[in-house]
Amino acid sequence: MKTTVQKEPTRNVEREVADFVAPVVNIFEVKDGYVLEAEMPGVNKDGLEITLEGNEITITGHRNRETPEGEAIFRERHAADYRRVFELDPAVDTARISAKVNQGVLTLTLPKSEQVKPRKIAVLD
Amino acid sequence: MNLIRWQTPTVTQWPTFDRLSDLRDEIDRLFEAPLAGLLRTQNLLSGWTPAIDVFEGKDAFTVKAELPGMKKEDIDVSLHDGMLSISGERKAESKHEDAEVYRSERYVGRFQRTVALPAPVAADKVNAQYKDGVLTIALPKTEEAKPKHIDVSVN
Numbered sequence: 001m002k003t004t005v006q007k008e009p010t011r012n013v014e015r016e017v018a019d020f021v022a023p024v025v026n027i028f029e030v031k032d033g034y035v036l037e038a039e040m041p042g043v044n045k046d047g048l049e050i051t052l053e054g055n056e057i058t059i060t061g062h063r064n065r066e067t068p069e070g071e072a073i074f075r076e077r078h079a080a081d082y083r084r085v086f087e088l089d090p091a092v093d094t095a096r097i098s099a100k101v102n103q104g105v106l107t108l109t110l111p112k113s114e115q116v117k118p119r120k121i122a123v124l125d
Numbered sequence: 126m127n128l129i130r131w132q133t134p135t136v137t138q139w140p141t142f143d144r145l146s147d148l149r150d151e152i153d154r155l156f157e158a159p160l161a162g163l164l165r166t167q168n169l170l171s172g173w174t175p176a177i178d179v180f181e182g183k184d185a186f187t188v189k190a191e192l193p194g195m196k197k198e199d200i201d202v203s204l205h206d207g208m209l210s211i212s213g214e215r216k217a218e219s220k221h222e223d224a225e226v227y228r229s230e231r232y233v234g235r236f237q238r239t240v241a242l243p244a245p246v247a248a249d250k251v252n253a254q255y256k257d258g259v260l261t262i263a264l265p266k267t268e269e270a271k272p273k274h275i276d277v278s279v280n
Binding site: 021022024025026027028029030034035037039040041042043044064067068069070071072073074075076077078102103104105 | 150176177178179180181182183185186187189192193195223224225227228230231232240243255256257259261
């Protein structure tokens with residue numbers, strides 16, 4: 001008897017598991033939209049990457065990796081970059097999202113589109 | 126009062142801490158928001174413990190602390206008997222008072238960290254800088270503490 005053992009070609013797929021840490025966030029809903037604050041110490045304007053795909057927003061923060069001279073004798077700070085994905089309320093007007101970063105805190109302003117904003121309707125007599 | 130864990134500056138890594146936070150990330154992903162706050166062991170035990178790195182160079186120590194979103198005036202750095210103390214307070218911002226809070230993971234309140242420096246430093250030459258939410262303190266060593274090179278002459 002002839003047995004041919006056909007081996008599945010083992011796919012050497014190296015999963016790209018980039019090491020990220022999730023920044024801590026505060027999210028508020030204000031009258032005309034949402035405000036998201038994310039803590040990313042060590043990230044400045046140039047290290048920030050915000051991408052919008054469908055109704056998912058991804059914030060990525062690349063750390064400024066300058067190591068001081070000498071040998072590390074104590075280490076607690078994470079070396080990995082920051083990343084976190086959020087699902088947006090469909091009411092958010094994605095064209096008007098704005099972002100700023102100040103002392104390692106990213107503030108995203110996510111305004112609601114005009115149609116869904118609460119509107120006062122005047123009663124006529 | 127805030128009790129600060131004493132840490133020998135010679136310890137380079139805290140492996141358990143990493144593993145713990147990995148586990149936390151894992152659990153966070155499973156349960157998402159509601160339990161995440163409770164599982165933040167760091168916050169449970171001692172409030173806000175900003176992460177610190179200490180580097181020893183030939184002539185100076187460099188200490189880096191992660192303090193995102195602070196005001197320069199609210200950070201206090203002091204040096205006493207070879208112990209470097211970083212303390213301060215982050216105040217709650219009142220601008221979103223009437224807003225509905227969806228997530229509140231950022232820590233608000235006081236913190237203090239103390240690091241024992243393994244060699245004496247020149248207190249009058251210490252320099253601190255706050256940029257991108259990271260406080261960098263440069264502490265030059267005293268002349269006596271710097272490594273000295275002695276030439277040996279052989280006859």
